[in-house]
Amino acid sequence: METKKIIVLGGGYSGIAAAKAFQKKLGTSSYVEITLIEKNSYHTLLTELHEAAAGRVRPSALRISYDDIFKSHSPNFLLIQDEILNIDFDEKELRSASHCYSYDYLVIATGSRPEFFGIQGVEHYGFKLWSYKEAVVLRDHIHDCFYQASATDSRELRQTLLTFAVAGGGFTGVEMAGELSGYCKALCRKFAVPQEDVSIYLIEAMPSILGNLKSSIIQQAMKYLKKLGVEVLTNCSIQQTSGKKIFLSNDKVIEGTLIWTAGIKGNPYIQKADIDLDHRNRIKSNQFLQSIQHETVFCAGDTISYLYKDKPLPQIVENAMQSGETAALNICHILEGKALQSYEPKFHGSMISIGPLYAVAMIGKTKVTGILATLLKHFVHGHYHFHIGGPMLASEYLKEQFIVKYVDPVISKSSEALDKQVTQFL
Ligand SMILES: Cc1cc2nc3c(=O)[nH]c(=O)nc-3n(C[C@H](O)[C@H](O)[C@H](O)COP(=O)(O)OP(=O)(O)OC[C@H]3O[C@@H](n4cnc5c(N)ncnc54)[C@H](O)[C@@H]3O)c2cc1C
Known part of the structure; x- marks a missing residue:
């Protein structure tokens, strides 16, 4: 049987969910090759960026090595660090500055960038x-x-x-x-x-x-x-x-x-490719998370443009993880000759921290505020760490949040360099 090449492009929340789902479903199949292509050597915890930007956690805590996430990967799984600059959907090829990768099925999970x-x-x-x-x-x-x-x-x-x-x-x-x-x-x-x-x-x-x-x-x-x-x-x-x-x-x-x-919009590299996008660079998709234009291409996470129950899908982690899994599942269904499954996300709520000791949250119809909401948020983040990397990563998260003391950057630049930088800013 001819080997089918599946590529997941982007190793964020949705790409990891898709790659893990493929391994679970197809990990033992010798006729499938699963490749995750990601430009960084680490997964970035975007939901915690503000904590590092405000010196509360060390920036290194925002980065999780893919080796820790895919420690026990299946033999047909390959992780490649490369930045894709263009996609040729006719030739079914992804192109970086130095390489070309061909695929039979593609999951685009490249997230978003700020919109100005x-x-x-x-x-x-x-x-x-x-x-x-x-x-x-x-x-x-x-x-x-x-x-x-x-x-x-x-x-x-x-x-x-x-x-x-x-x-x-x-x-x-x-x-x-x-x-x-x-x-x-x-x-x-x-x-x-x-x-x-x-x-x-x-x-x-x-x-x-x-x-x-x-x-x-x-x-x-x-x-x-x-x-x-x-x-x-x-x-x-x-x-x-x-x-x-x-x-x-x-x-x-x-x-x-x-x-x-x-504001945010889809990653700008996609504009160069021949694929239908909405006004925010997101890929127009159907209910199966399949590009409306290319049936071998699926979307996950922030890249999806699809109205679910007449509303755009929220660009949040729950959507990223669930859509990554559905996109993977639907490609498995194509390979197995089964019917595609519609995306039916289940969102549990929103949690917004306001400083280290206070948060507001809506869990279903229940409102939670204050320190309880903060603890809930830690639980959810800790659970995510556990989900992608087991107890080691979950304990790293708890250590960073509760044991490592407040850190702020050491000035490593000369004061002359700083003067120049601030003068430029002014
Ligand atoms: C500061 C901040 C706080 C947030 N807080 C919350 C929150 O509290 N709760 C919540 O639910 N959501 C939150 N979000 C939103 C959430 O992080 C996103 O919805 C989620 O990251 C989307 O996941 P994704 O997989 O689509 O994209 P991402 O997680 O962004 O992953 C995209 C991946 O693709 C890679 N990539 C991009 N382009 C290329 C390329 N050309 N070649 C190779 N690799 C590429 C990137 O390096 C990245 O690893 C927050 C976002 C930010 C920025």
Whole structure:
């Protein structure tokens, strides 16, 4: 029997779920070759990026080696580290800078990237929070701002250095703003700069933050953000930024650092390929998570554009994991000559942490807030670690969250290099 080549492109939450599902179903089949292609040597825990960006956990805790995830993989499984630059769907080939990989069936699981909506200056000047590197760059920038603030006699300059505007009042923006508050307090102590010179804004274009949650939960989140010193601006959008200056729709100008969490779109490399995309670069799919154009191509996670019960699928981990499994299962069904299965996700709720000690959550119809919600979130994250890497990884997670003490970056650059960097920022 001719060997069938299956490629999973992208080793995030959905790609790992798909690769594991293939191994479970086809791991012993000699006529199938399963390959996972991922550009990094590690899986990034995107849901914890804000914790590293705010110096609460070590950045290394965000990276999980694929060797730990696929320790006992099946003999027909191959992991390749490479970045795919284009896909030729007619030839059924994935192309990187140096290699070409052919497939019979493909799962595209390459996640998403920030969307800037063409707002002038945002892509160039705004700090992003969608990868390990971006979290580290942001953390170091915040630290450098405090270092510079401690060295200046100008209050005006100090206040500019210590002003942070988080754009986007969705889950990521709220989590970042909450975490930032704790980091700023720690850095005020470290550099002996006055807390009253720090300003943190959370800017949302819609009438409310956390738009699709219950209003009572939103009120509690707003109250806690206020307690942390975060000023929430709703019905307010960013018009443009020229670096230091951030121009708002209410005619106000904020001078400081812009952290952009306001929108996402599919990974831009896919635009070069001949496949139907929606306006946010997501692949148009049917109920089986199959590309509407190419029947041997399936989508998983943030890459899917499909209306489930008339609503777009949420770009969250639960959707990523479940869609990865369904995409894999449907390819197995094709190989076995069975009917394809419609995607029927089951979402259990939302959990949003606001700093290390408080969270708001909706589990089904039950509202949970405060430390209990924080513990629930730790349980869910710990469970994910256990699911992908067993007890070792789960214990690493707990150690990082509860035992390793607060860490913030050591300045490794010369002060001259820092001066240059902050001067450029200003
Ligand atoms: C800061 C932050 C906080 C979040 N918090 C939550 C939360 O609390 N709860 C929640 O449910 N969701 C949260 N999300 C959203 C969640 O992380 C995403 O929905 C989820 O990661 C989507 O999984 P995915 O597999 O589609 O993509 P990803 O997990 O992004 O994986 C995509 C993978 O593809 C790889 N890749 C991309 N392009 C290529 C290429 N050309 N070649 C090779 N490899 C490639 C990437 O390196 C990556 O490993 C958060 C996201 C962020 C950024």
